[in-house]
Amino acid sequence: MTIAIETLGLTKIFGGLVAVNNVDLTIPDKAIFSVIGPNGAGKTTFYNCITGFYVPDQGSVTFYGQPIMGLSPDQIMYRGIARTYQNIRLFPSMTAIENILVGAHSRLTTNLIDAIVHTPRFREEEARALDEAKRLLKFVGLAGQGDRVARNLPYGAQRRLEIARALASKPKLLLLDEPTAGMNPNETTEMIHFIRNLRDELGITILLIEHDMRMVMGVSDRIAVLDYGSKIAEGSPAEIQHNPRVIEAYLGRNASEAQN
Amino acid sequence: MNKQIANGLRVGLTFGIVNIFLFLIKFPVIAGTIIKKIIPNFIVALFPINPDILDILIFIGLIGIWAGASGGRKLDEKSDNWLTSFVGGAAAGLVNALLIGALVFILGSLTDAHVKINAYLAAILPAVVKLFLLDQNTLNGSLTQFVFSFVAGALGGVLGFAFRGQWFASLKNKWNAAWASLTENPQIKKTFARPIARIALSALGIAFLLFIPQIAGKYWNYTIGTVGIYVLLGLGLNIVVGFAGLLDLGYVAFFAIGAYTVALLTAPNPHHLMWNFWTTLPIGVVLAAAAGILLGIPVLRMRGDYLAIVTLGFGEIIRILATSDLLTSFTGGPRGVTAIGQPTLFGKPFSSDTDFVYIIFIGIAIAIFITIQLRSSRIGRAWEAMREDETVAQAMGINTLSHKLMAFAIGAALAGLGGVLFASRNQFTGPEDHNLMVSINVLSVVIVGGMGSIPGVIAGAFALKGLPEILREVQDYRILIFGALLVAMMIWRPEGLWPTARRSMELHSADPEDPESGEAKTSEDKP
Numbered sequence: 001m002t003i004a005i006e007t008l009g010l011t012k013i014f015g016g017l018v019a020v021n022n023v024d025l026t027i028p029d030k031a032i033f034s035v036i037g038p039n040g041a042g043k044t045t046f047y048n049c050i051t052g053f054y055v056p057d058q059g060s061v062t063f064y065g066q067p068i069m070g071l072s073p074d075q076i077m078y079r080g081i082a083r084t085y086q087n088i089r090l091f092p093s094m095t096a097i098e099n100i101l102v103g104a105h106s107r108l109t110t111n112l113i114d115a116i117v118h119t120p121r122f123r124e125e126e127a128r129a130l131d132e133a134k135r136l137l138k139f140v141g142l143a144g145q146g147d148r149v150a151r152n153l154p155y156g157a158q159r160r161l162e163i164a165r166a167l168a169s170k171p172k173l174l175l176l177d178e179p180t181a182g183m184n185p186n187e188t189t190e191m192i193h194f195i196r197n198l199r200d201e202l203g204i205t206i207l208l209i210e211h212d213m214r215m216v217m218g219v220s221d222r223i224a225v226l227d228y229g230s231k232i233a234e235g236s237p238a239e240i241q242h243n244p245r246v247i248e249a250y251l252g253r254n255a256s257e258a259q260n
Numbered sequence: 261m262n263k264q265i266a267n268g269l270r271v272g273l274t275f276g277i278v279n280i281f282l283f284l285i286k287f288p289v290i291a292g293t294i295i296k297k298i299i300p301n302f303i304v305a306l307f308p309i310n311p312d313i314l315d316i317l318i319f320i321g322l323i324g325i326w327a328g329a330s331g332g333r334k335l336d337e338k339s340d341n342w343l344t345s346f347v348g349g350a351a352a353g354l355v356n357a358l359l360i361g362a363l364v365f366i367l368g369s370l371t372d373a374h375v376k377i378n379a380y381l382a383a384i385l386p387a388v389v390k391l392f393l394l395d396q397n398t399l400n401g402s403l404t405q406f407v408f409s410f411v412a413g414a415l416g417g418v419l420g421f422a423f424r425g426q427w428f429a430s431l432k433n434k435w436n437a438a439w440a441s442l443t444e445n446p447q448i449k450k451t452f453a454r455p456i457a458r459i460a461l462s463a464l465g466i467a468f469l470l471f472i473p474q475i476a477g478k479y480w481n482y483t484i485g486t487v488g489i490y491v492l493l494g495l496g497l498n499i500v501v502g503f504a505g506l507l508d509l510g511y512v513a514f515f516a517i518g519a520y521t522v523a524l525l526t527a528p529n530p531h532h533l534m535w536n537f538w539t540t541l542p543i544g545v546v547l548a549a550a551a552g553i554l555l556g557i558p559v560l561r562m563r564g565d566y567l568a569i570v571t572l573g574f575g576e577i578i579r580i581l582a583t584s585d586l587l588t589s590f591t592g593g594p595r596g597v598t599a600i601g602q603p604t605l606f607g608k609p610f611s612s613d614t615d616f617v618y619i620i621f622i623g624i625a626i627a628i629f630i631t632i633q634l635r636s637s638r639i640g641r642a643w644e645a646m647r648e649d650e651t652v653a654q655a656m657g658i659n660t661l662s663h664k665l666m667a668f669a670i671g672a673a674l675a676g677l678g679g680v681l682f683a684s685r686n687q688f689t690g691p692e693d694h695n696l697m698v699s700i701n702v703l704s705v706v707i708v709g710g711m712g713s714i715p716g717v718i719a720g721a722f723a724l725k726g727l728p729e730i731l732r733e734v735q736d737y738r739i740l741i742f743g744a745l746l747v748a749m750m751i752w753r754p755e756g757l758w759p760t761a762r763r764s765m766e767l768h769s770a771d772p773e774d775p776e777s778g779e780a781k782t783s784e785d786k787p
Contacts, residue, residue, distance in 0.1 A: 073651075074658055102656050106656070115639050126638075
């Protein structure tokens with residue numbers, strides 16, 4: 001089994017708060033792996049440590065066998081990790097297609113001279129990138145919306161556009177941070193199919209933070225549970241559903257006793 | 261009705277107070293000289309009064325109409341009619357006219373009593389007071405002023421209603437329809453879409469540009485050159501501020517580096533190197549770009565306000581270095597460098613103001629070309645993304661530091677080019693050519709024109725550097741007019757004179773499909 005990403009003893013401390021505490025996680029290649037936990041459990045901080053936004057205080061992160069800890073976010077993106085954000089962070093006044101093209105930045109190679117002179121290499125690469133971007137737009141169901149400014153797109157479309165932008169870099173690992181936040185049940189079902197498609201058609205490993213349990217249980221191969229920064233459980237969806245520590249973390253001690 | 265009157269009185273008070281200040285700096289007389297230029301002589305000849313007084317009256321009348329229109333403006337939908345507008349306008353006109361009349365009466369009486377007002381208010385000479393009194397005695401003059409402003413206010417109220425009324429709206433619709441039938445006509449559209457038509461149009465434009473300097477006199481060519489250098493600087497700063505979103509307040513530093521490079525390498529003093537102008541031009545540009553990169557490496561890690569302060573400091577450092585006694589033997593010190601080398605073409609001097617206009621046009625063309633090409637490239641998109649959200653841009657694989665350096669270096673190079681041309685054209689450069697005001701002026705050009713927009717920069721440079729030149733007669737009042745224009749612009753066109761389509765869309769029209777409110781829902785489902 002190839003391992004996509006592995007963290008060992010990952011720890012991030014803010015002042016006196018241990019936001020991520022000694023987390024070991026091994027995510028296999030082409031898995032859909034979910035990280036869940038109550039609010040403030042350290043899930044997003046965990047993402048930020050992987051993507052280079054924060055430098056962890058202890059531990060290590062390896063991506064397909066290569067250490068990536070301490071690299072800057074752009075270098076980590078080049079290695080093949082893309083992400084979306086809990087509160088959508090598109091480039092609001094750029095058009096949808098431009099957003100995707102920015103996502104493809106790491107795959108384009110033209111330099112300043114190419115760009116000023118518009119060399120044949122530049123033209124060819126831009127044309128290819130534009131085709132690719134349109135294809136992605138269609139893939140996320142936004143065909144024909146390319147010239148709309150991102151902030152004017154409906155909420156669900158913005159979520160999908162953000163994923164398309166992340167996909168434009170052809171990542172090996174995609175980190176989704178609550179992709180169904182604010183969605184209705186229908187949209188959530190669509191999102192489950194969409195995420196499965198990403199894995200099955202594009203072969204992308206997916207790490208998912210999610211609150212919607214229907215989504216988590218429906219789509220994940222494996223689930224890890226964080227609480228107060230520590231990993232308290234890991235296993236298949238069925239295992240997690242019956243894990244007393246998980247129930248305790250979510251609903252309190254009494255609830256977990258009542259269940260048993 | 262009472263509300264309308266109250267509004268009119270309030271507006272009238274504001275206008276009246278502003279008018280008092282304008283009178284005390286004899287602004288109506290100055291405005292009169294401008295109006296004189298605008299209105300053809302034969303129209304003036306129709307009125308059997310002193311043309312100087314007529315011009316002043318036109319100015320006071322226009323202000324009065326404005327006051328009236330503002331006093332009679334629509335306060336609520338229901339009670340908006342001819343009468344309320346008239347009453348509101350008249351109320352505004354009354355207060356405004358009372359204040360003006362009283363002021364003129366006081367000034368007149370003081371002059372009659374041989375008080376030397378101009379000892380306290382330099383502008384108020386007896387001759388000016390005489391103009392204010394419209395060549396009549398104190399009582400009649402101030403009464404005329406009063407009646408005139410009052411009538412203007414009442415008229416303004418009625419006119420204001422007429423212009424927001426139905427017949428004006430229908431006129432506007434007709435005009436719009438006529439315009440649309442012209443521009444939307446498929447035949448015309450097709451003709452203009454043809455490549456040949458476009459080439460012909462651009463050729464016509466270029467020919468026109470090449471032709472202008474030939475017919476414009478020396479003075480106008482000098483002015484066009486100055487505006488052109490500001491267009492060049494504005495295009496450079498536009499890349500830094502408008503595209504990459506880096507607030508650079510020390511932009512003048514790169515301008516100074518370009519200017520001093522050509523100065524020190526071509527002038528007989530202080531170094532006697534006497535190089536050829538064309539050799540020093542690229543050196544100046546490259547040195548400015550290099551300075552941009554050297555400054556950028558440490559400071560571009562900062563964001564927003566911090567960056568603005570550090571660059572501000574850098575601009576001042578360069579100026580103070582040029583002034584310092586320590587470096588006088590190297591830079592020429594506070595007195596500057598004179599007799600800077602000028603360009604030649606095929607062995608002949610190519611340095612008249614007309615020739616420089618051509619050189620500056622070429623510089624602008626290069627700058628526009630670079631801007632257009634970069635904007636639609638990977639680098640232009642990276643800049644835009646960085647400006648929108650730097651953190652996310654970096655997570656998209658954009659090396660923010662190197663892209664910022666690129667923007668900084670290109671902007672600096674264009675400023676360097678501007679500096680080289682500026683110094684060589686004036687045959688002089690000194691520390692005072694490179695003070696903070698230059699940075700601020702260039703930044704104003706970019707903001708007034710419309711951030712990120714090329715035609716905007718050109719329009720901005722004309723408005724900010726060309727207008728003051730045209731208003732040269734009113735030298736002392738330039739800053740006043742300029743300030744008023746800036747305030748007016750920020751109120752009515754915050755996006756700039758000629759903004760990019762997208763920016764004006766952002767500020768003016770809300771998309772009908774607003775993003776649905778996305779309240780994150782947190783599910784507390786049992787796992």
